[in-house]
Amino acid sequence: MAEQYSWPARGKTSIIGKSHSRLDGPEKAAGTAKYTYDINFDKQLIVRALGCPHGHARIKSIDTAAAAKVPGVDYIHAFKKAGDEIEWSGELIVAVAAISGGAAAEGVSKIKVQYEVLDSFTAEDDLEAAIKAGRTKRGGGKSLTAREPGDDDDEDEFVDAEIERLLKAAKFTVDAYFGIDSxxxxCLEPHGTTVKWEGDRLVAYLSTQNVSGTDDQFARGLNITADDVDVHCQYIGGGFGSKFAVDYWGLAAAEISKATGRPVKFLLSRDQEFKLGGNRPSGYLKVRLGADENGVVQVWDSHHWGTSGYTGGGVSHSVVPYVLTPPNYRRKATSIKCNTARARAWRAPNHPQACAITQTAFDELAKVMGADSYDVFKANLPSASNGKADLYAAEMEIGAKLIDWKANWHLHGKGPKKGSVVEGLGMALHTWGGTANTSSAIVRVYPDGSVEAFCGTQDLGTGTRTVCAMVLAETFGLPVEDIKINIGSSKMPFSGASGGSTTVGAVSESHRRAGQDALAEIFKLAGKKLDADADDLEAIGGRIRVKGKPKRSISWKQACGGLGLKPLEVTSSYKRGDESPLSSSGVGGVQMAHVAVDTETGIVKMKKFVAVQDMGLIINRKLAESQINGAVIMGIAYSLFEQRLIDPKTGAFLNAEMRDYKLPRLGDVGDIVVSLYEPESERKRGVIGLGEPPVISPGAAISNAICNATGVRVRVLPATPKRVLDALKKARA
Amino acid sequence: MEKTPGKTGFSRRAFLKGSSAAAAATALATAPDVAEAHQVGTAVLAGPTVIVLTVNGKDHKVNVEPRTTLLEVLRYQLDLTGAKPVSGDGSSGASTVLVDGKPMMASTLLAVAVRGKKIETVEGRGGEKTPDAVQKAFVQYDAQQCGFCTPGFVVATRAFLDKNPKATEADIRGGLNGNICRCGTYANVIQAAIAVAKGGGNG
Known part of the structure; x- marks a missing residue:
């Protein structure tokens, strides 16, 4: 065992912290990378399913007789039966397995289901209506007010009085409403699986973020044991937090396969992917805040609501207000039960919404004060709940330079107008944990010097394979291409699900540990050949050499030759939460948006977006930048384009196709400038996950920029052209 | 969209007529050999049919029904799974292939409608060991994350740069908007496309 795990110091690395193209890039660009959807077995059946068109209904009858007669249809699998109540649009009723997608679809079209349509409630933004409909439940809350001796009357009464007193005493106040839709x-690859049985053993290609955890899910659902399930996922076409589970349609695929004796492919259709494949809770907030003469918020009083589907839930109160937490606050959350599918974790759960509905209030304060938003954010940094005021201040300075804040700033609504176009700036800041997940890896070094590793992790697009290879290459002093990485099978050593920015930390931990443990053994062999102490050796440039005496060296291959006839195999593990010199948690980031708003069309154009981000030690600069670029673009998507539209009368999901569910295109994103902030104070903390944090701030930053441009707040995101025009019209009235 | 039957071999109207009267229609296109299957003059099709499609320079005999899409043939009969099924209406661009050099959505093309045409898929651009300029640039500029949209984007970028070999950044931002990426690789795709354009479209 290596005595102590560590990373090389800055300037002492040959691979870590540098840019390296992703190792599976050529396969992806060539179209030869095989995703779950691309796995085809001989004689496989393809499944299509019928979903419920209503938000709330009871099934009166299901007739599949005509479907069963369609040529090519092999099997019909009912999820529901007469009498069952359906509580959201899209819920699957019956699946049809056939020799082709066309035959399965024809079968689905012949199924007759009669429904008793029931009243549905989907007005997730309308608190009053929800109360009237009895659809609300308490979503938690907390108050914290500075107390002095003698202030020990009734808790609620005291808080009420104190909040009112503080608001009255405030030099500046904001009383406002902000929201962000579901x-x-x-995911471009829908949820689903391609399965076959080999005797009593299930082989499942699953589009999953959770390779190591889904064999057990299959086993429980099918009443078999996990050792009889192989889950494979070499490539996954998007997950974003929605693909941790096998899901009931995954189990159905295995059941249909068992019943028919044929392999089965069951991936959701596009509209089903929209309806069932995952959604992010909405959040709507009413707030009163009071600030002193310097713009430092002293009191915050908010109530927010929203939905995460039929079971209730919504944006957690614990992240309201977001990061900037005044000394006195009261926050209350109400969850609304809607006839919509249950939400799933969406990149940085709770944070993007909390940021969008609360850091807009800080910008509104700047507007009320007639102040520079930058100054107001800066004045409030000392209240950062994660204690990172200094880090944020440094990142704000970097961001301001990159977006030329001083030159481009004007007071809200006071900028020059070019024709019908006005421009504006906005900012926001965020935090995230990103702790390393549990992970084990096997590293095998062969006597001929070749190296491979095995780890039951997955590559969501982060570049997991590349990170594993870079960590081992750095450790052994070898080129990245010389390391063979094997991931994506549940039969490999356990590695936690990819969620919450935990994967790069996880695999860096397991691979660095296994690498350093293996290297210690190789050093023992090399030490004999070099007549040196193993502790005095280093592995650099394909050679093992004596520290300080580079000429006393042997090649990596020669050293490995000492293994004789059998490979060296090392398994090393990291357990989530354990103190480690290799990884840590807790990052910050600051983002700034520069937008142009056409006041005649309501169209908001992204001019420039600056993202400054710390993440501890950077493994691969190029891939880290890609994560941030991607997060910002997802942020632009939910700020300006995408929203789930539900028919208030029927509860039907109205825009469940790509043409109707608006996402930005290549021409919509403007210039994105990424700045990786890696001062020694952060680097020395080790690897920290990066996937979530940069997706958090865009909502508030872009909303603030629109308000700065027009002088008018678009209250609810996305800021669609209609909403922009409505806000401008209302302001003029 | 109406086309002359004799020339393209397929009329949308004739197909609609044919499919609505499928039971009564006579199957005309069950051809025993490739030469005959290449015949593209039939106007009414019903039931399973053998046709020949020219994909990446090779003729392939495939079994189709009138409703079979080109995408289904590529993915389930030719093991060409680069073009992806993302949207039923072609609005994501993930199934982009070249048909006689023009970018089209394999998900919205019926297989019988592309008989006699030259179909090129992403796999025809070059393999992972022999990538073309666009594929190389996509790797170098990391214009891919999960990679599910990448094949469609590669083909669309190739077609765009073939048509606009001297495209500027503004041209690329204005013209390469038929493909959706959910991971958010657009900034990198722009860089990749610029690099290829600067190399003369093929560089």
Whole structure:
């Protein structure tokens, strides 16, 4: 065992912290990378399913007789039966397995289901209507007010009085409403699986973020044991937090396969992916805040609501207000039960909405004060709940330079107008944990010097394979291409699900540990050949050499030759939460948006977006930048384009196709400038996850920029052209 | 969209007529050999049919029904799974292939409608060991994350740059908007496309 795990110091790395193209890039660009949807077995059946068109209904009858007679249809699998109540639009009723997608679809079209349509409630933004309909439940809350001796009367009465007193005493106040609608994950590869049975053993290609955890899910659902399930996922077409589970349609695929004796492919259709594949809770907030003469918020009083579907839930109160937490606050959350599918974790759960509905209030304060938003954010940094005021201040300075804040700033609504176009700036800041997940890896070094590793992780697009290879290459002093990485099978050593920015930390931990443990053994062999102490050796440039005496060296291959006839195999693990010199948690980031708003059309154009981000130690600069670029673009999507539209009368999901569910296109994103902030104070903390944090701030930053441009707040995101025009019209009235 | 039957071999109206009267219609296009299957003059099709499609320079005999899409043939009969099924209406661009050099959505093309045409898929651009300029640039500029949209984007970028070999950044931002990426690789795709354009479209 290596005595102590560590990373090389800055300037002492040959691979870590540098840019390297993703190792599976050529396969992806060539179209030869095989995703779950691309796995085809001989004689496989393809499944299509019928979903419920209503938001709330009871099934009166299901007739599949005509479907069963369609040529090519092999099997019909009912999810529901007469009498069952359906509580959201899209819920699957019957699946049809056939020799082709066309035959399965024809079968689905012949199924007759009669429904008793029931009243549905989907007005997730309308608190009064929800109360009237009895659809609300308490979503938690907390108050914290500075107390002095003698202030020990009734808790609620005291808080009430104190909040009112503080608001009255405030030099500046804001009384406002902000919101952000529900969106979907919209993975381009829909949820689903391609399965076959080999005797009593299930082989499942699953589009999953959770390779190591889904064999057990299959086993429980099918009443078999997990050792009889192989889950594979070499490539996954998007997850974003929605693909941790096998899901009931995954189990159905295995059941249909068992019943028919044929392999089965069951991936959701596009509209089902929108309706069932995952959505992010909405959030709407009313707030009163009071600030002193310097713009430092002293009191915050908010109530927010929203929905995460039929079971209730919504944006957690614990992140309201977001990061900037005044000394006195009261926050209350109400969850609304809607006839919509249950929400799933969406990149940085709770944070993007909390940021969008609360850091807009800080910008509104700047507007009320007639102040520079930058100054107001800066004045409030000392209240950062994560204690990162200094880090944020440094990142704000970097961001301001990159977006040329001083030159481009004007007071809200006071900028020059070019024709009908006005421009504006906005900012926001965020935080995230990003702790390393549990992970084990096997590293095998062969006597001929070749190296491979095995780890039951997955590559969501982060570049997991590349990170594993870079960590081992750095450790062994070898080129990245010389390391063979094997991931994506539940039969490999356990590695936690990819969620919450935990994967790069996880695999860096397991691979660095296994690498350093293996290297210690190789050093023992090399030490004999070099007549040196193993502790005095280093592995650099394909050679093992004596520290300080580069000429006393042997090649990596020669050293490995000492293994004789059998490979060296090392398994090393990291357990989530354990203190480690290799990884840590807790990052910050600051983002700034520069937008142009056409006041005649209501169209908001992104001019420039600056993202400054710390993440501890950077493994691969190029991939880290890609994560941030991607997060910003997802942020632009939910700020300006995408929203789930539900028919208030029927509860039907109205825009469940790609043409109707608006996402930005290549021409919509403007210039994105990414700045990786890696001062020694952060680098020395080790690897921290990066996937979530940069997706958090865009909502508030873009909303603030629109308000700065027009002088008018678009209260609810996305800021669609109609909403922009409505806000301008209302302001003029 | 109306086309002359004799020339393209397929009329939308004739197809609609044919499919609505499928039971009564006579199957005319069950051809025993490739030469005959290449015949593209039939106007009414019903039931399973053998046709020949020219994909990446090779003729392939495939079994189709009138409703079979080109995408289904590529993915389920030719093991060409680069073009992806993302949207039923072609609005994501993930199934982009070249048909006689023009970018089209394999998900919205019926297989019988592309008989006699040259179909090129992403796999025809070059394999992972022999990538073309666009594929190389996509790797170098990391214009891919999960990679599910990447094949469609590669083909669309190739077609766009073939048509606009001297495209500027503004041209690319204005013209390459038929493909959706959910991971958010647009900034990198722009860089990749610029690099290829600067190299003369093929560089």
């Amino acid at each position: 969106i979907t994950h919209c």
